[in-house]
Amino acid sequence: MAKLATLLGFGAILLALPHALSFSQQEILVFLTINVLLVASYRLLTLTGEWSLGHVVIMGVGAYASALLSKRLGIYVPAAMLLGAVTAAMIALALSFPLFRMKGFYFLIGSFAAGEIIRLLWKRFRDPFGGPKGIKKIDPMPDFDIGIYAFDFFEPISYYYFALAVVGVSLWVMWRIERSPVGLTFHAVHWQDRLAEASGVNVRAYRTLAFVLASGFAGLSGALLAHYIGTINPNSFDVEQMVFVLTWTIVGGTATFYGPILGCVVLTILNEIVLREAGFEQMRPLIYGLILILSVLFMPKGLESLVRGAFSGRNARKNSAGETEAME
Amino acid sequence: MVAKMFKDVLTRRSLLGSGAAVAGSAAAAAILPRTAFAQDKVVKIGFLAPLTGPVAAWGKPGLDGCLIWGEWINAAGGINIGGEAHSVEFVAYDNEYDPAKARTGATKLIREDGVKFIMMLGGDTWPGAQPVADRTGMLFSTLLPSDLSPDTTTLIAPCEVHPIYNVTGVEWLADNMPELKTAVMCAQDDALGLPSVATYLAAFEAAGIEMQDDPLLFDPATTDFAPVVTRLISGNPDIVCLDTCYADYVHPICEQLFQQGYGGQVISCTADFYQQIVAKTSEEFMEGFVFQFPDFDDPALNDESINFQKPNEFYAEYASRYGADQWGAVSWEYASIMDLWKAGAEKAGSAEPDAVLAAMKEGGTGLHAFGEADWWGKDLFGIDNALVGNWPIVVIEGGKATIKEFRSIPEWYAKHGELLKKHMSAYGQMWDQRT
Secondary structure: OHHHHHHHHHHHHHHHHHHHOOHHHHHHHHHHHHHHHHHHHHHHHHOOOOOOOOHHHHHHHHHHHHHHHHHHOOOOHHHHHHHHHHHHHHHHHHHHHHHOOOOHHHHHHHHHHHHHHHHHHHHHOHHHHOHHHOEOOOOOOOOEEOOOOEEOOOOHHHHHHHHHHHHHHHHHHHHHHHHOHHHHHHHHHHHOHHHHHHOOOOHHHHHHHHHHHHHHHHHHHHHHHHHHHOOEOHHHHOHHHHHHHHHHHHHHOOOOOOHHHHHHHHHHHHHHHHHHHOOOHHHHHHHHHHHHHHHHHHOOOOHHHHHHHHHHHHHHHHHHHHHHHHHO | OHHHHHHHHOOHHHHHHHHHHOHHHHHHHEEOOOOOOOOOEEEEEEEEEOOOOOOHHHOHHHHHHHHHHHHHHHHOOOEEEOOEEEEEEEEEEEOOOOHHHHHHHHHHHHHHOOOOEEEEOOHHHHHHHHHHHHHHOOOEEOOOHHHOOOOOOOEEEOOOOOOOOHHHHHHHHHHHOOOOOEEEEEEEOOOOHHHHHHHHHHHHHHHOOEEOOOOEEEOOOOOOOHHHHHHHOOOOOOEEEOOOOOHHHHHHHHHHHHHOOOOOEEEOOOOOOHHHHHHHOOHHHHOOOEEOOOOOOOHHHHOOOOOOOOHHHHHHHHHHHHOHHHOOOOOOHHHHHHHHHHHHHHHHOOOOHHHHHHHHHHHHEEEEOOEEEEEEOHHHHOOOOEEEOEEEEEEEEOOEEEEEEEEEHHHHHHHHHHHHHHHHHHOOOOHHHOO
């Protein structure tokens, strides 16, 4: 009951949140929501122990596919978004054949190389990908009215609600996957791959499954991005963006479902709102880098360790209070 | 319901008006010229360009130049709009050359800061800001006219008609060094590099200079230029053309050309912070380097045809504040756009975007920094929103940039326009080819 109330309260805060923000903060909120899906999907991939440097490019596959399907074939935008996600998952499936011949560091480098090949293909083939300039005038999400609310998707609030619904459902699916036997097997593949293999688990199949699922959600986040800003180009999905995803993940921590999301939220607010408003606009990369170094040095288990610490402290206090009452 | 409320309320005029009303709330991000001013009324100008990251060299020096411009204008009594003096205030937003951040920045500048005009670098970032421009009718400027198309009615390119002016450098080379017969070219494979490649190809063809090889397009992520340069000079070309490479590429490429013993002619669109290149190579190596962006202490800029106000003093002030080696291609450009905007606003008696645009374009001509120029571009961009006239050819002599001559871009285009269109089409750079 308490959990349900907390969940409802959190949902109410998320619904009310954009109305408490300025116009530009609403814009940032939209991108933050999309990035939450991206970083959560990245964690799904890391569950099997593999870290990829091509995840942002896979996000771009979803963005390009959705943009082209809606623009060239006139497919309804929400359907194009789903097909973009499916395309990203299919590309990941194709890439998994060469990539999962490697493990660890070699997989990391292999995923970077695969991503760069995809980016170069976007640049090389102006038709249909638009070359270095990418694709412009991507169809926006069509406006609609549900009676109590008229969605105008130019407005960040409308798009935020749409993205929030998509991301919310996606996070719930990922949460369920992690809690299912499949998710537990992902953990087993990560921590005890030889034992898992000896127990009859097809380790490579599970790694591929995690890669494909994570890529599908990353592709969906790319599609959400493309239909909001209306333009994409190969530089939008370069290694610099990948470094941001890695930073959010490392600073947030990967032990919990919410760790990378926490990293993404805290660092985005810091970088895009706090430092800009504080007048440190041109020093942001320097300060951002400093915070990354400090957090790795002094908080190696990520921001999630603070949350876990706070909760375990509260639980300990509750328990000790309960014991005192019992003694009295 | 809330969105509907916004939709009802959010007309172009109401947006601009309400933006002005809330303008004071974002003072933290505002950049105030340091000189105190007596005017009560303030007109805010947005500066939406990369201030950090690899493209910052084409944003940050421009903001620095604008701050000097703003101080001078405010000290001289401000801008007279409708009979009232207004001081000018620049509000900057670092878009990091990212279209998503350009959209956020445009939203902030218009809806929160209440700016009346926004200056951008353009390129990859313009498509992000374009929906906001379309919805609000805000007047934007770009340094890259390849952003122009028939539907960008509130976007102007009033200063730098990149990359078309590059033709003047090649034409000058051909006239003054007819012994140079062969050329090679390299460029980063992106939205800035490719239209410039097409322009240089047209210019070389018009000048009768043979390309030894296809342009060498490298990835923008390239950091090691040794193999690029080795391949580039393997045929011993008379001219090495650096296209519109970013400063981060021009410097290492020049170093490599120097280290690999190249002794021929080098031509480039820009040579930002060229003093640093001279220091890394040698004065002898850089002697005769041709590019397109003068230092503003050049005596040639004191000619009466030049419309930029007090160019030598501007350069001296810039150099004293930031250092002469921080002077770059864009240090004066955004300030020169402000000269045009100021003249337009004073003529219109209003700072409203549509009124200023109409006043600026009245008569089909405008006072460009380098002389009177025409509003031009329908042929190439589908809209006459680029101000085109003369452009300087700059040569490094004795370690110092020197203007050799001003040449007319429209005159070159009248003779060789079809060549330019041919190469632009081949690289998919005509406005109707952009996806």
